[in-house]
Amino acid sequence: MTQSPTLSRRSTTSAPAQLRKSKQRGADARAGYTFLLPWLLGFIALTVGPMISSLYLSFTNYNLFEPPKWIGLDNYTTLFQDERFLQSVGVTVGYVVFGTPLKLAAALAVAMLLNSKRRGQGFYRSAFYAPSLIGASVSIAIVWKAMFGDSGPVDQGLSFFGINLGGWVGNPSMTMPMFILLTVWQFGAPMVIFLAGLKQIPNELYEAASMDGAGPVRKFFNITWPMLSPVIFFNLLMETIHAFQIFASAYIISNGEGGPAGSTLFYTLYLYLRGFSDFRMGYASAMAWLLVIVVGIITLIFFRTSKSWVHYSGDAK
Amino acid sequence: MTTMATPTQSAPDASAPVYNPKSESAGAKRAKSLAFHAVALLLTAVVLYPGLWMIASSFKPNSEIGGANTSLWSSNFSFDNFVTAMDGIGGVSTLQFFTNSLVLALGAVVGTILSASVSAYAFARIKFPGRGIFFGMMIATLLLPFHVVIIPQYIIFQQLGLVDTYIPLLIGKFLAADAFFVFLMVQFMRNLPAELDEAARIDGAGHVRIFTSIMLPLMKPALISTSIFSFIWSWNDFLGPLLYLNTPEKYPLPLALRLFVDQTQSSDYGAMIAMSVLALLPVLIFFLIFQRYIVEGVSTQGLKG
Numbered sequence: 001m002t003q004s005p006t007l008s009r010r011s012t013t014s015a016p017a018q019l020r021k022s023k024q025r026g027a028d029a030r031a032g033y034t035f036l037l038p039w040l041l042g043f044i045a046l047t048v049g050p051m052i053s054s055l056y057l058s059f060t061n062y063n064l065f066e067p068p069k070w071i072g073l074d075n076y077t078t079l080f081q082d083e084r085f086l087q088s089v090g091v092t093v094g095y096v097v098f099g100t101p102l103k104l105a106a107a108l109a110v111a112m113l114l115n116s117k118r119r120g121q122g123f124y125r126s127a128f129y130a131p132s133l134i135g136a137s138v139s140i141a142i143v144w145k146a147m148f149g150d151s152g153p154v155d156q157g158l159s160f161f162g163i164n165l166g167g168w169v170g171n172p173s174m175t176m177p178m179f180i181l182l183t184v185w186q187f188g189a190p191m192v193i194f195l196a197g198l199k200q201i202p203n204e205l206y207e208a209a210s211m212d213g214a215g216p217v218r219k220f221f222n223i224t225w226p227m228l229s230p231v232i233f234f235n236l237l238m239e240t241i242h243a244f245q246i247f248a249s250a251y252i253i254s255n256g257e258g259g260p261a262g263s264t265l266f267y268t269l270y271l272y273l274r275g276f277s278d279f280r281m282g283y284a285s286a287m288a289w290l291l292v293i294v295v296g297i298i299t300l301i302f303f304r305t306s307k308s309w310v311h312y313s314g315d316a317k
Numbered sequence: 318m319t320t321m322a323t324p325t326q327s328a329p330d331a332s333a334p335v336y337n338p339k340s341e342s343a344g345a346k347r348a349k350s351l352a353f354h355a356v357a358l359l360l361t362a363v364v365l366y367p368g369l370w371m372i373a374s375s376f377k378p379n380s381e382i383g384g385a386n387t388s389l390w391s392s393n394f395s396f397d398n399f400v401t402a403m404d405g406i407g408g409v410s411t412l413q414f415f416t417n418s419l420v421l422a423l424g425a426v427v428g429t430i431l432s433a434s435v436s437a438y439a440f441a442r443i444k445f446p447g448r449g450i451f452f453g454m455m456i457a458t459l460l461l462p463f464h465v466v467i468i469p470q471y472i473i474f475q476q477l478g479l480v481d482t483y484i485p486l487l488i489g490k491f492l493a494a495d496a497f498f499v500f501l502m503v504q505f506m507r508n509l510p511a512e513l514d515e516a517a518r519i520d521g522a523g524h525v526r527i528f529t530s531i532m533l534p535l536m537k538p539a540l541i542s543t544s545i546f547s548f549i550w551s552w553n554d555f556l557g558p559l560l561y562l563n564t565p566e567k568y569p570l571p572l573a574l575r576l577f578v579d580q581t582q583s584s585d586y587g588a589m590i591a592m593s594v595l596a597l598l599p600v601l602i603f604f605l606i607f608q609r610y611i612v613e614g615v616s617t618q619g620l621k622g
Contacts, residue, residue: 025444031524032445039436039455039499042492047458050469057468064472110360118353126608127361129615130368134600137553138571139593142578143371146586153370185364189615196616237460245462248555252575268464276560281468288465295462 058286063279075286085287087262088270094176095266096243099183104235106187111194112224125195129188140182141252145169148178169253172263179264182249190235197231198224229310237302241295247272267291375399375591398591406577407565411595418552418569418596421486425551426544428490429498433543434536436493437502438528442514452503458496471560481563486554490547498543505539506532542614545607549600570596 033040058075060068079085110128114121134140148154150167158165168174205223214222225232250258250266258265258273267287275284375398377391405411439445440452474485493499513535514527522530533540555571562568565576577592604611 028443029445032439032443032448035435035439035443035524035528036445036451037435038432038491039439039493040451042432042489042494043451043454043458046470046489046492046494047461047466050466050473053469053472054465064475113353113356116353118350120354120357122609124357124361126604126612128364129608129612130604131364132615133549133604133611134553134597137597137600138555138574139371139597140367142574142589142593143367146374146590147367147370185367188364192612192615241460241462245464248553248571251555251559252578255579271464272556275468276471281472285465285468288462288468291462292465295460299460 054285054288057282058289060282061280062282062285064281065279068282071282075283076290078283079286079290084262084265084270088258088265088267091176091263091265092244092246092267095179095183095246096240098176099180100236100239100243102180103184103187104190104232104239106184107190107235108194108228108232110187111191111198114191114195115198125192129192132186132189135182135186136246136248138248138252141249144178144182144249145253148174170260172261175253175260175263178253179246179249183243183246190239193235194228194231197228201227226311230312233302233306233310237299240298240302244268244291244295371590371594375587375594377587379585379587398587399595401585401588402592402595406573406580409565409568409573411573411592413566414568414570414573415595417567418571421483421554421558421569422548422551424483424487425490425547428487429493429495429543429547430540432491432493433495433498433502434533434540435528437499437506438524438532440499441503441506442527442532443524455496455499459500467556467560474561480561481567482561483567485561486557490551495547495550498547501543502536502539505536509535538610541607541610545603545611546614549603552600 057068059070059072061071061074062068114124114128131140146152148168150170152167155165155167165171165174168178201223205227206219209219209223245268246266247268250264250269251272254260254264254269256269256273258269268291271284271287271291274280274287373390376394376396378393378395378397381391381393403411405414440448440455470485471480474480479485489495509532513531517527517531552569553571554569555575558569558572559575562572565573568576574589574592574596577589581589
């Protein structure tokens with residue numbers, strides 16, 4: 001009916017063929033939504049719905065047992081006077097800012113080392129990847145705590161060199177290095193991705209650069225870095241977002257308290273304590289929404305600045 | 318980790334000077350190769366040390382863990398720690414915790430495979446209005462910190478009386494809530510030739526037929542990667558069970574470990590570490606068997622470990 005004008009205009013296709021096509025389109029739409037149903041249900045019931053409801057809760061006082069009480073922006077204003085909150089922001093930002101670049105630098109360096117046709121490459125790649133698979137587990141958190149504890153192997157090893165730090169776990173100024181080492185130890189996952197990217201760089205580029213007398217440093221900055229920049233961008237974005245969400249290791253290593261002296265009070269740990277120990281769910285929701293906003297802004301900044309340093313192949317430079 | 322074969326490397330390649338146009342002497346090449354292996358092996362030792370330390374400590378008596386004896390090997394090798402660890406905690410045997418972890422992980426695999434493959438088929442192979450928008454939203458959820466949904470989700474499940482059951486932990490898997498797997502499968506399906514479904518359509522096959530008899534068999538590699546990773550992620554998951562499970566009889570291993578840490582504190586280090594080893598064992602076995610799949614999956618799909 002409404003389709004008839006378009007039908008007549010397109011003289012190349014016969015009317016029955018058009019009709020069949022529009023019928024097909026209708027069937028496709030039905031099939032599309034039927035197949036999409038599981039995801040769509042989950043998206044609405046487990047993501048969009050809860051997001052809206054936590055936004056609402058973030059403006060209320062809610063303890064799970066009495067109905068939520070609207071308090072406007074109080075949760076948000078209280079947050080910025082809450083010393084433990086500010087401390088958790090500091091801990092998390094420190095971890096993200098130092099841990100992520102170090103981890104990625106290690107990943108890139110090792111990927112470049114492995115990017116050659118040598119025997120055993122597959123073995124090394126697998127061995128280096130293994131920590132990424134288990135690093136966030138409770139088991140490894142327990143091992144880390146034991147290794148960096150008083151007279152654990154790390155303490156003993158350092159004493160051998162005359163450095164007496166004692167246990168890192170109980171020393172507020174050493175807990176951050178301990179967590180950074182834990183994340184750097186898991187350099188394998190980004191390394192594997194870097195390695196796949198390095199293999200895509202045509203060898204001729206390096207050969208031509210060698211003929212022009214370029215050294216390894218120039219080759220790195222003029223070939224490797226720009227050619228790899230989309231992969232660097234991907235790894236940087238994903239690792240940064242993940243770093244904000246560290247939880248299990250922090251919980252286990254600090255016995256769920258964030259100590260000593262709040263030095264391991266990561267953002268998500270504080271959120272958990274507020275929401276599920278103190279049952280201040282409105283307050284915790286405000287924290288969660290702040291995290292979403294911050295991660296959103298960081299993602300946006302990454303994408304905005306990426307234009308100046310990320311080169312996609314086929315780009316007219 | 319025992320497999321050292323590198324299929325990408327063939328014999329003639331090794332002799333061809335690939336990187337350096339100036340041909341090097343055999344001696345210089347050997348020296349370079351030696352230096353490479355020296356560095357790589359040293360790094361391997363550093364990276365694997367925590368794992369080796371964990372395994373070695375699990376066989377040591379308590380007095381020697383973190384004692385003056387820093388060598389990995391102990392002369393007092395024993396299985397005592399494992400015997401204690403198998404006893405479990407809080408009146409629940411470790412075997413029970415294993416069973417619970419297994420039920421949750423297998424449930425996660427089944428749910429994810431079913432829901433993610435069906436949803437991915439819609440995104441990759443069916444044209445319908447709104448597809449682009451939904452796909453964009455799906456990608457956005459990849460970047461979303463999930464902490465923003467845990468509080469309302471908890472409230473919902475609490476009101477439905479489902480706290481302390483496995484339903485809150487599994488329902489998301491059956492609703493394709495792990496967007497990463499949907500994305501992985503969409504990417505995989507998009508690389509399959511479109512002629513396949515066109516030919517099937519001409520033969521009169523509907524979407525259900527195309528999906529079950531053409532797509533699913535061809536998607537085997539993606540389904541395997543998804544199974545491996547959803548198993549391991551569920552096996553290691555801590556926050557989910559921590560939020561929803563209250564009775565020790567229902568605890569999976571990570572929660573049991575926490576209980577163990579809480580109750581024994583540092584008094585029985587050996588047993589604690591033995592239990593950590595036991596909890597990681599299935600993941601390590603998985604890794605040894607499927608390492609090629611896992612590492613390839615990461616390098617091609619950017620999967621997180």
